[in-house]
Amino acid sequence: xxxTVTIKDIARLAGVSIGTVDRVLHDRGRVxxxxxxxxxxxxLETGFRPNLYASNLAQARTSTLGILTPxxxxxxxxxxxxxxxxxxxxxxLLPFSIDLRFHCFDRFSEDSFREAVAExxxxxxxGILLAPIMPGPAQEIGRLLPAxxxxxxxxxxxxxxxxxxxxxxxxxxxxxxxxxLMRLLTTDxxxxxxxxxxxxxxxxxxxxxxxxxxxxxxxxxxxxxxxxFDTPRTRTAFMDELFSDDPDxxxxxxxxxxxxxxxxxxxxxxxxxxxxxxYDLIGPNMRHLETGTIDFLISQRPELQGYRxxxxxxxxxxxxxxxxxxxxxxxxxxxxxxxxxxIPFR
Amino acid sequence: xxxTVTIKDIARLAGVSIGTVDRVLHDRGRVxxxxxxxxxxxxLETGFRPNLYASNLAQARTSTLGILTPxxxxxxxxxxxxxxxxxxxxxxLLPFSIDLRFHCFDRFSEDSFREAVAExxxxxxxGILLAPIMPGPAQEIGRLLPAxxxxxxxxxxxxxxxxxxxxxxxxxxxxxxxxxLMRLLTTDxxxxxxxxxxxxxxxxxxxxxxxxxxxxxxxxxxxxxxxxFDTPRTRTAFMDELFSDDPDxxxxxxxxxxxxxxxxxxxxxxxxxxxxxxYDLIGPNMRHLETGTIDFLISQRPELQGYRxxxxxxxxxxxxxxxxxxxxxxxxxxxxxxxxxxIPFR
DNA sequence: CTGTTAGCGCGTTCAT
DNA sequence: ATGAACGCGCTAACAG
Numbered sequence: 256x257x258x259t260v261t262i263k264d265i266a267r268l269a270g271v272s273i274g275t276v277d278r279v280l281h282d283r284g285r286v287x288x289x290x291x292x293x294x295x296x297x298x299l300e301t302g303f304r305p306n307l308y309a310s311n312l313a314q315a316r317t318s319t320l321g322i323l324t325p326x327x328x329x330x331x332x333x334x335x336x337x338x339x340x341x342x343x344x345x346x347x348l349l350p351f352s353i354d355l356r357f358h359c360f361d362r363f364s365e366d367s368f369r370e371a372v373a374e375x376x377x378x379x380x381x382g383i384l385l386a387p388i389m390p391g392p393a394q395e396i397g398r399l400l401p402a403x404x405x406x407x408x409x410x411x412x413x414x415x416x417x418x419x420x421x422x423x424x425x426x427x428x429x430x431x432x433x434x435x436l437m438r439l440l441t442t443d444x445x446x447x448x449x450x451x452x453x454x455x456x457x458x459x460x461x462x463x464x465x466x467x468x469x470x471x472x473x474x475x476x477x478x479x480x481x482x483x484f485d486t487p488r489t490r491t492a493f494m495d496e497l498f499s500d501d502p503d504x505x506x507x508x509x510x511x512x513x514x515x516x517x518x519x520x521x522x523x524x525x526x527x528x529x530x531x532x533x534y535d536l537i538g539p540n541m542r543h544l545e546t547g548t549i550d551f552l553i554s555q556r557p558e559l560q561g562y563r564x565x566x567x568x569x570x571x572x573x574x575x576x577x578x579x580x581x582x583x584x585x586x587x588x589x590x591x592x593x594x595x596x597x598i599p600f601r
Numbered sequence: 602x603x604x605t606v607t608i609k610d611i612a613r614l615a616g617v618s619i620g621t622v623d624r625v626l627h628d629r630g631r632v633x634x635x636x637x638x639x640x641x642x643x644x645l646e647t648g649f650r651p652n653l654y655a656s657n658l659a660q661a662r663t664s665t666l667g668i669l670t671p672x673x674x675x676x677x678x679x680x681x682x683x684x685x686x687x688x689x690x691x692x693x694l695l696p697f698s699i700d701l702r703f704h705c706f707d708r709f710s711e712d713s714f715r716e717a718v719a720e721x722x723x724x725x726x727x728g729i730l731l732a733p734i735m736p737g738p739a740q741e742i743g744r745l746l747p748a749x750x751x752x753x754x755x756x757x758x759x760x761x762x763x764x765x766x767x768x769x770x771x772x773x774x775x776x777x778x779x780x781x782l783m784r785l786l787t788t789d790x791x792x793x794x795x796x797x798x799x800x801x802x803x804x805x806x807x808x809x810x811x812x813x814x815x816x817x818x819x820x821x822x823x824x825x826x827x828x829x830f831d832t833p834r835t836r837t838a839f840m841d842e843l844f845s846d847d848p849d850x851x852x853x854x855x856x857x858x859x860x861x862x863x864x865x866x867x868x869x870x871x872x873x874x875x876x877x878x879x880y881d882l883i884g885p886n887m888r889h890l891e892t893g894t895i896d897f898l899i900s901q902r903p904e905l906q907g908y909r910x911x912x913x914x915x916x917x918x919x920x921x922x923x924x925x926x927x928x929x930x931x932x933x934x935x936x937x938x939x940x941x942x943x944i945p946f947r
Numbered sequence: 948c949t950g951t952t953a954g955c956g957c958g959t960t961c962a963t
Numbered sequence: 964a965t966g967a968a969c970g971c972g973c974t975a976a977c978a979g
Contacts, residue, residue: 259696261972272950277974286948306696309972312955318973332672350652350956352605425942432938439785585946588938592778593932596771600931602963607956623958629964658971662958662971696972 258299258573259587266525267283269293307573308350317352320565321380323360323371325388331502331537333557334359334386336601337409337543340561341384348569348574355565356380362454365391380404382568384561387413387458405571409560410459419571422563422582424555426458430465430510432462433532436551437506438469440530445505447476447530448497452511455480462510476508477501484516494520506530515539536589545591547557551592554587558601606647614647627786650690651786653919663698664918666911667726669717670900671708671734677858677883679903680732682947683755686907687730692914700728701911708800711737714785718745726750726916729822730907733759734802748944751917755906765917768909768928770901775932776811776856779878782897782934783852784815786876792933793853793876794843798857801826808856822854823847830862831859840866860898864889882947891937898940900933904947 258342262280266273271290278284279291280298297303324339336599338357345353358375359368368389376399383406387396400406409422428527434446437447449466450457467475479497483489494517507529509517514533518540520526532551533540543549563582570578589597602843608626613617617636624630625637626644643649668687673680684703684754691699692937702722707713714735721729733742739759746752755768783793795812797805813821825843829835840863844850855863860879864886866871878885878897889895916924935943 259698259972263972273909274950274975275948277951281974283975287948290948304695306972308659308696309955310974312652312655312658312957312971313973314975315955338974349650350605350654421668428938428942435936435938442788453954583942585933585942586936587931588936588939590778590781590934592774592781593934596774596931598927605956605964609956619957620959621964626967627958633964636964652956655971658955659957660959661971691956884976 259306260303262303262305265294265297265301265303268297293302301514306514307538308549310573311351315352317354318382318569319356319378319380320382320385321378321383322355323359323375324357324359324386326359329362331515331535331539333512333535333537336537336557337386337561337564340558340563340601341565342480343558344562344565344569351567351569351573360389360476362388363390365389366380369399372396378399381394381450381572383407384409384564384568385413387416388428388458390454401529407564407568409564409584410555410557411456418424418580419581420567420582421576422560422567422584423458424584424586427465427468429553429555430462431468432465432586432588433508433551433553434464434466434469437508437530437532438551440532441506445459445503446474446501447508448501448504449476449478450507450509451478451516452513453480453482459510466508476506481509481513481516484513487519490516490520491523494524504529507532509533511535512537512540514549514552515543518543521548536594536597541594544594546590548592550590551591554589554597554601556584556587562586605652606649608649608651608835609709611640611643611647611649614643614675654917657697661698663700664727664915665700665702665724666728666914667721667724668701668703668730669721670703670732672705675708675723676884677861677881679858679881679883682881682883682903683732683907683910686904686909686947687911689904689914690908690911694809694912697915697919699843699911699915702719706735708734709736711735715745716895718742721856722747727918729753730755730910730914731759732756733762734800734804736800751914753910753914755910756901757802759890764926765928766913766924766928768906768913768930769804770930770932772807773811773814775899775901776808777813777814777899778932778934779854779899780812780815781811782880783854783876786878786896787852791849792820793852793854794850794855795822795824796827796855797824797865798859799826799828805856812856813852821854825860827859836862837866837869840870850875853878855879857881858883858886860895861885861889862865867894882940882943890935890940894936896936898935900935900943900947902930902933902947906930 262273262276266276270386276294278286279294324334339356345355356378358369358371382404385408387408397416405419407419412421483493507517512535521529527548531549536551536554539550544552606620608619612622622640624632625640670680687701691701692737704717704725730753733754734757753765758767774789801876829839852861858881867875873894877895880899882900886898890898
C-alpha cells in the first residue's frame with residue numbers, strides 16, 4: 256500500500272500553500288530561504304515524488320529531442336533499429352508529446368556531420384541523443400554541440416564528453432565472447448582472421464582486443480580492413496586474396512554488421528563449413544544465420560538502446576534525478592534457433 | 602506532431618456533452634442509440650485514444666492483481682525473479698496504484714496449491730497472474746480459478762485455459778539450442794546425459810525433445826530423474842551411480858535451475874572439463890558459470906516475464922484492447938563473459 | 948515573498 | 964437520455 260504523498264500534503268505539513276511548494280520544487284526562486292529549507296526537508300522525509308502524469312497533464316509540455324546518428328541506410332540498415340526504438344518510446348510516452356528530430360549524417364563525410372550538427376543546434380532541442388560514430392577529431396564535437404542541455408551517447412561512447420548517460424555494450428567483452436565461440440567452432444584448428452571496418456574507432460578496437468584476448472599470444476588472429484565490401488566483385492577479389500594469403504583459414508570474425516558480405520562469399524565458394532561470426536540482427540544477416548553460413552551473431556539491443564535513450568532524456572527533462580551513468584547492454588548470442596524470438600527484443 | 606484528440610473534441614463534433622461521450626466510451630448505457638452510433642463513428646474516425654494518465658488521475662482506481670506461483674525459495678530461489686519483475690512494474694506504474702497479492706504454493710503439494718487458489722479467490726482480484734507449475738490435473742484449475750477476469754499465464758502454459766496472454770519461452774527451441782551448444786562443447790565425443798526434475802511437466806518435456814532433436818537417432822542422450830539433489834550426500838551417490846553406469850560421460854544437460862548441484866559434484870570429483878549446461882541466472886549458478894564449471898546457462902527473462910505480466914493485466918484492466926496472445930521470450934545464452942551484463946536484464 | 952486560482956483530460960455524481 | 968460541475972495532482976499566471 257504505497258501511501259502516495261502529494262504536493263498538498265507537503266504544503267499542509269510546512270504550513271504554506273501549494274504554490275510555494277511548487278516554486279521550491281522547480282527552483283523558481285521568490286521563496287524565503289527558511290521556508291524553502293523546511294519544504295525541502297519535508298520532501299525528503301516523506302519521500303514525496305511528483306506525479307509525472309499530473310505534472311505533464313498540467314503543462315502539456317512538449318520536449319524536443321535532437322537525434323544525431325549516421326544515415327539509417329548505412330551499415331546495412333543498422334541505424335534504423337535504434338531509430339525504431341526511439342519512436343517506440345515516443346509512442347509509449349504519447350500523452351507527453353515528445354518531438355523527435357532526426358539529423359542523420361554520412362559517416363564517411365566530415366562536412367555532412369558538421370552540417371547535421373548545425374541543423375540540430377538551430378532547432379534548440381531540449382535534449383540530445385548521439386551515436387558518436389563520426390569522422391574527424393572527437394574533441395571538436397564538444398564545442399559544436401549546444402551546451403547546457405542533457406546529452407545521451409549510445410552505441411559508442413565518447414568518454415571526454417560530459418553526459419547524462421552512456422548506453423551501449425562493453426566492446427571488449429563482446430569481442431571476448433566472440434573469441435570464445437570461435438574457438439569452440441574451430442576447435443582450434445586452422446587459423447582465424449578478423450575483418451574490421453575501415454573507420455576503426457575506439458569501440459571497434461575494443462572488440463578486436465577482446466577477441467584476441469581469448470587466443471594465445473603466439474597465435475593471434477590477423478587483422479584485415481574490409482575496404483572492398485561495397486560491390487560483389489571487389490568483395491570477391493578481396494576475400495580471394497585473403498584465402499590465397501592463408502589457405503588454412505577456418506574461422507572469420509567480422510567486426511560489424513557487414514558480416515553478410517563474407518557469408519555471400521563463402522556461399523559462392525562453397526566454404527560454408529568455415530566458422531563465421533559477426534554483428535547485428537539485420538535482414539541480410541538473419542538469412543545467412545538461418546541457413547547456417549553465419550554461425551553466431553552478436554547483438555547489442557540497438558532498438559532498446561534507442562528506446563532507453565529517449566526514455567532517459569525524458570526523465571531528465573521532467574526532473575527525475577538519479578539513474579545510472581552507464582547502461583550496459585548485455586552481449587546477446589544469436590543462432591539459427593533463437594533468432595526468431597529475438598526479433599521483438601532487438 | 603501527433604495531434605492529440607480529446608474527449609472534448611469528440612463531444613463538440615458530435616454535438617453532445619462530454620458526459621455522453623464518456624458514457625458510450627464505457628458502455629454505461631443510458632444513451633440514445635443514434636447518439637451512441639455517431640460518437641462511436643467519430644471515435645474511430647479521429648483515432649481518439651483516451652489519455653490513460655488523465656483517466657487514472659481522475660478515478661485513482663486501484664487494481665488488485667492475484668498472483669499464483671510456487672514458493673519463492675523453491676527451485677533454488679528462482680521464483681523470486683518473476684516476483685521482482687512484478688514489483689518493478691507496480692513501482693513504475695506507481696500513480697496508478699496496483700496492489701499485488703502474492704499467493705505462493707508448495708509445488709509438490711496439491712493441498713497447498715488448492716489452499717493458495719482459495720485464498721486468491723477470496724480476495725476477488727481484478728486480474729490473475731499464474732505460473733501453472735503445479736501438481737495434479739491441469740484441468741481442475743479452470744474450475745478453481747475465479748472466472749470472468751483477465752488471466753495471464755507465465756513461465757509455463759496451460760493451453761486449455763482461456764487467457765489474455767501467455768508469456769514464456771518456447772521450450773522446444775530452448776532445448777534445441779542447448780543441444781547445439783552441447784555438441785559444440787563435446788565435439789561429439791563420449792556420451793551425453795540429461796537430468797530432469799521429478800515433476801516433468803509439458804514444459805520440461807518440450808526441452809528434452811528439443812535437446813534430443815539435435816542428436817542422431819541412434820545416439821540419443823539418456824534421461825535421468827534428479828530424485829536426489831536435495832542433500833549433498835544423496836546427490837553425490839546419485840551422480841556417482843550415473844558415472845559408474847557410463848564412465849564415458851562428456852556432457853551433462855540439467856533441465857532446470859538446479860544445475861549448480863551437478864556443478865558442485867563435478868568440482869568435488871575434479872571433473873570440470875565435462876560439458877555442463879543448465880538453466881536460469883540464480884546466485885549459485887552464477888558462481889559456477891564464472892569459474893567455468895558450468896559452460897552455458899540458458900535463461901528466459903523471468904524478471905521480464907513478471908514485469909510484462911503485470912503490465913499486460915494493467916492494460917487490459919484499463920481498457921487497452923489488442924496486444925499479442927503470446928509473448929515469447931528469447932532464449933538467452935549466458936557465459937562467464939556476458940553474465941554480469943545480463944543481471945539487470947533477467 | 949506568498950496565497951489563490953484556472954485549467955490540463957477524464958470519471959463521476961447530480962440535476963434536469 | 965443528457966449536460967453541468969467538481970476534483971484528481973500539478974503548473975503557471977496573477978494578485979497581493
